[in-house]
Amino acid sequence: MDIAWLQLGLFMLVLLIPLAIGRYFKLGLSRDMAWAVIRMTAQLVLVGLYLQYLFILDNLWVNVAWLLVMLLVGSSAIISKAKLPKKLLYLPVFSGLALGMFPILWLMLVYLLSPEPLYTAQYLIPTAGMLLGNCLSGNIVALQRLFGAFNDRKSEYQGALALGASPSQASLPFVQTAMQQAFAPILASMATMGLVTLPGMMTGQILGGVDPLIAIKYQLVISVAIFVTLSVSVSTTLVLCIRSAITETGRVRISL
CATH class of the missing domain: 1.10.287 (Helix Hairpins)
Known part of the structure; x- marks a missing residue:
């Protein structure tokens, strides 16, 4: 309708x-x-x-260019909303999103959806959009928590450095906390899916006349794909941001 x-x-x-x-x-x-x-x-x-x-x-190069635009805009949105400098963090965030999205997108297109050709825009663009869209908030939360911790727990970080820890070792507790808080919403959503929430993709398919069990299969696929993409993108982004934003001596070049 x-x-x-x-x-x-x-x-x-x-x-x-x-x-x-x-x-x-x-x-x-x-x-x-x-x-x-x-x-x-x-x-x-x-x-x-x-x-x-x-x-x-439905041109291969146009579709790939659109995916690139989605990644560029998504990376910019994450850094802007986290209120962090783009110069230092744009490449790490972009790399995290790309590394999280492309392997899962390829697996879904080749193994599950199998469109002909594989780059069919009707499948490629919406699937990539769902994966990226659900990574934005998690990456924003992770970056805010990470660099907020360098301000709030500065003495803890400096104490670890004084005891001989490397910058990556001293910042590991902050990375762990950032990841835990970034994953918390999606874990809660997955744990209550079907009982408390009926996801949008499944609901849309059912309203469109698809058999509920088929809709559930697609929802399971996209939910797992989103979680894996989020996990890879957040962890990669945080590791690369640590390398980019902290000097060899441990000085943090970014503050919230």
């Missing part, structure tokens, strides 16, 4: 509720909320129009 544009516009009036809540509690987020909704709407409409063209064109 299609949704009329007028219906969609009227439904979006419910956004007045979070705006009202923000104003009541004086959160100072009204402008950010409005801008986020405007950007989301404009970007989704433009991307929807572009994907229509992309699916028809």
